[in-house]
Amino acid sequence: MKLYTFFRSSAAFRLRIALNCKGLVYEPVPVSLPKGEHKLAGYLQLHPQGLVPALDDGGRILVQSLAVMEYLEETRPQPPLLPADAADRAYVRALAQMIACEIHPLNNLRTLRYVKNTYGLDEEGVRLWYRHWIAEGLAGLEAFLEGSKKYGKYCYRDQVTIADCCLVPQVFNAQRYSCDLAPYPAIMRIFAECMKLDAFIDAQPDRQPDAA
Numbered sequence: 168m169k170l171y172t173f174f175r176s177s178a179a180f181r182l183r184i185a186l187n188c189k190g191l192v193y194e195p196v197p198v199s200l201p202k203g204e205h206k207l208a209g210y211l212q213l214h215p216q217g218l219v220p221a222l223d224d225g226g227r228i229l230v231q232s233l234a235v236m237e238y239l240e241e242t243r244p245q246p247p248l249l250p251a252d253a254a255d256r257a258y259v260r261a262l263a264q265m266i267a268c269e270i271h272p273l274n275n276l277r278t279l280r281y282v283k284n285t286y287g288l289d290e291e292g293v294r295l296w297y298r299h300w301i302a303e304g305l306a307g308l309e310a311f312l313e314g315s316k317k318y319g320k321y322c323y324r325d326q327v328t329i330a331d332c333c334l335v336p337q338v339f340n341a342q343r344y345s346c347d348l349a350p351y352p353a354i355m356r357i358f359a360e361c362m363k364l365d366a367f368i369d370a371q372p373d374r375q376p377d378a379a
């Protein structure tokens with residue numbers, strides 16, 4: 168397997184965690200976002216949206232991190248990253264989507280560049296935008312976790328799931344932008360538990376070959 172990845176990309180970070188959790192060995196192929204390598208013709212052939220990550224599984228090209236994690240779950244079911252019960256799976260997918268569909272799109276590179284350039288925001292203005300959507304998104308996530316009574320060490324009891332694969336990179340991102348994370352104790356407890364596991368430790372940005 169080859170993973171087209173960028174060390175700081177949280178969507179790629181999700182897949183690095185999922186691959187590690189399943190014990191799948193992959194070759195990382197760095198795609199630099201600051202250098203615009205994701206918009207070069209060669210990469211656009213793999214991923215016409217020009218986004219990172221993409222996974223090459225023996226010639227099958229897979230894109231969109233949530234879809235790729237589901238693909239891995241179907242093709243390499245052990246160890247599972249989804250619960251056995253259908254309602255619990257829906258809960259885990261809901262958490263993953265709250266992060267990947269609600270929070271992350273508002274804070275990724277192209278969105279930040281657009282609001283900066285179109286509305287003339289300075290660095291502080293961009294930070295305000297970023298922190299606003301993090302605060303709103305994580306508050307909803309925290310309330311959902313608390314209300315569910317389903318979280319334990321991880322988002323779903325004591326089983327690592329795709330929800331944790333999404334949560335940890337989002338917290339890394341929030342820390343990078345110096346967001347106040349004190350109002351989210353459940354999220355931060357889960358984050359701390361995940362970061363005790365090698366699958367998460369090895370997937371973190373500064374451990375990637377392209378981080379240097």
Ligand SMILES: N[C@@H](CCC(=O)N[C@@H](CS)C(=O)NCC(=O)O)C(=O)O
Pocket residue numbers: 175176177178179200205217218219220230231232233267275276277278
């Ligand atoms: N929904 C996509 C998101 C992919 C995405 O936005 N990736 C970011 C990096 S985390 C990217 O490639 N950004 C490039 C850009 O915004 O120009 C997924 O989950 O794979």
